[in-house]
Amino acid sequence: MSVPPGLRVPAASAGSDSLDHLVDTANIYTGQRTAQNTKKAYKQDWTHFASWCRRRGAEPLPPNPQLVGLYITDCAAPETKTLSQPLFRPLSVSTIERRLSGLAWHYQQHGFVLDRKDCHIATVLAHIRRRLARPPVQKEALLAEDIRAMFACLPFDLRGLRDRAILLIGYVGGLRRSEIVSLDYGHDDSPDSVGWAEIEQDGAILFLRGKTGWREVEIGRGSSDQTCPVHALEQWLHFAKIDCGPLFRRTSRDNTRALAARLSDKHVARLIKKTILDAGIRSDLPEKERLALFSGHSLRTGLASGTEVDARYVQKQLGHTSVEMTRRYQRRGDRFRVNLTKGAGL
Numbered sequence: 403m404s405v406p407p408g409l410r411v412p413a414a415s416a417g418s419d420s421l422d423h424l425v426d427t428a429n430i431y432t433g434q435r436t437a438q439n440t441k442k443a444y445k446q447d448w449t450h451f452a453s454w455c456r457r458r459g460a461e462p463l464p465p466n467p468q469l470v471g472l473y474i475t476d477c478a479a480p481e482t483k484t485l486s487q488p489l490f491r492p493l494s495v496s497t498i499e500r501r502l503s504g505l506a507w508h509y510q511q512h513g514f515v516l517d518r519k520d521c522h523i524a525t526v527l528a529h530i531r532r533r534l535a536r537p538p539v540q541k542e543a544l545l546a547e548d549i550r551a552m553f554a555c556l557p558f559d560l561r562g563l564r565d566r567a568i569l570l571i572g573y574v575g576g577l578r579r580s581e582i583v584s585l586d587y588g589h590d591d592s593p594d595s596v597g598w599a600e601i602e603q604d605g606a607i608l609f610l611r612g613k614t615g616w617r618e619v620e621i622g623r624g625s626s627d628q629t630c631p632v633h634a635l636e637q638w639l640h641f642a643k644i645d646c647g648p649l650f651r652r653t654s655r656d657n658t659r660a661l662a663a664r665l666s667d668k669h670v671a672r673l674i675k676k677t678i679l680d681a682g683i684r685s686d687l688p689e690k691e692r693l694a695l696f697s698g699h700s701l702r703t704g705l706a707s708g709t710e711v712d713a714r715y716v717q718k719q720l721g722h723t724s725v726e727m728t729r730r731y732q733r734r735g736d737r738f739r740v741n742l743t744k745g746a747g748l
Contacts, residue, residue: 439580439667447504465509467520474498474523478530495535498527542684542695544674544704549573550629552677560641560657565673567638568650569701570631572670575608575619576705576720579670579698585610585649587639592647594664599635599649606632610721617721671698 448462451473455462460469477493493501502523506516518524544552553569556562572582584596585608597610608619624630638644642651642660652661675693678684684692706716717724 443500444504444507447501448508451501451505463509463512463514465505465514465516467517467522470502470505470516471520471522471526474502474530475526477501478534492534495531498530502527541697541699541703543707544573544683544696544700545708546573546704548678548681548683548704551681551683552674555677555680560653560660563634563638563641564650564653564660565677567631567634568670568673569677570629570634571606571608571621572698572701573704574621574631576702576716577608577610577619578702579667581610582670583648583650583665583667586647587644587649588646595648601632601636601639606635612721614721614723617718619719619721667698674698674700 452462454473454476455469460466462469477498479492502516502518506518509516518527549569553566556566568582571577572579575582581596584594586592586595586598588600589598589609596612597608597616600607600609605620605622608621610617610619621631623632627633638650642653644651644660647662648664650665652663652665653659654661674696678692678696679689684695687695702720706720709716
């Protein structure tokens with residue numbers, strides 16, 4: 403099933419250049435409502451559901467709460483497979499909930515509404531949560547000493563300058579990997595960006611567009627040029643000769659110039675895993691386990707766990723709506739920094 407095409411000029415107004423322009427702009431806005439990674443995941447969810455329906459002689463459209471309830475039941479407790487079919491493992495509660503969101507989103511694109519409060523869905527989902535719910539698997543936090551060791555492994559060529567700026571800006575800014583690569587330089591941002599960066603005398607300001615609106619992320623200059631994220635960003639911009647457009651870009655094969663193409667967020671994940679191995683972080687563990695411990699999110703959790711400032715400032719930097727959400731990013735070793743037991747006199 404494919405998502406219906408975007409907006410069109412009404413037949414009675416066909417040929418209007420001004421309306422054609424507005425339609426193009428509106429379709430860009432519509433396409434930006436949902437993050438690209440989320441759209442990709444939703445597409446995979448719908449493909450899986452549609453395939454599941456076809457194998458059982460059912461139709462995915464229009465929405466049928468009973469059918470969806472059976473689908474999530476099978477996701478949580480897959481039926482026994484024959485020798486000719488692979489054995490599927492049960493999905494986690496978070497994955498099942500994400501699949502429901504993907505189905506609801508696709509139904510909405512087709513002009514339907516999936517009622518997730520229907521008893522055939524809500525009752526089954528509540529039972530799945532009670533039976534299968536587990537604490538979320540959290541990625542390890544990268545602290546300041548880890549970041550120093552990681553960027554020390556990078557060369558001082560064009561790619562090295564770029565990757566050093568990515569690590570430092572991502573860490574101090576508490577950014578998601580998608581936010582890092584979707585930034586532009588300067589206010590004249592491109593359609594696929596989430597905001598832009600401006601450099602001032604005392605630091606850099608990132609203007610980011612999120613689910614709850616715009617937020618500003620201030621990144622001050624560091625104590626030395628070697629560890630300063632703003633200096634690293636200036637070095638990359640200078641040698642890459644970037645004065646506008648995507649902030650972090652691919653480089654030519656000979657690594658002598660920056661190209662126009664924006665980096666993929668997968669580059670950030672690959673960069674973190676590679677530099678973790680090169681820097682020997684958690685070398686007490688086998689390589690496979692070390693790679694599984696860290697991801698692009700380790701930059702955000704590192705800022706929340708290792709910064710010795712009031713939690714409200716960390717909350718603002720991460721763009722969280724509550725301190726409780728920020729505390730979820732703090733790893734267990736840091737959760738008892740404020741000991742209320744001793745504070746209560748015990």
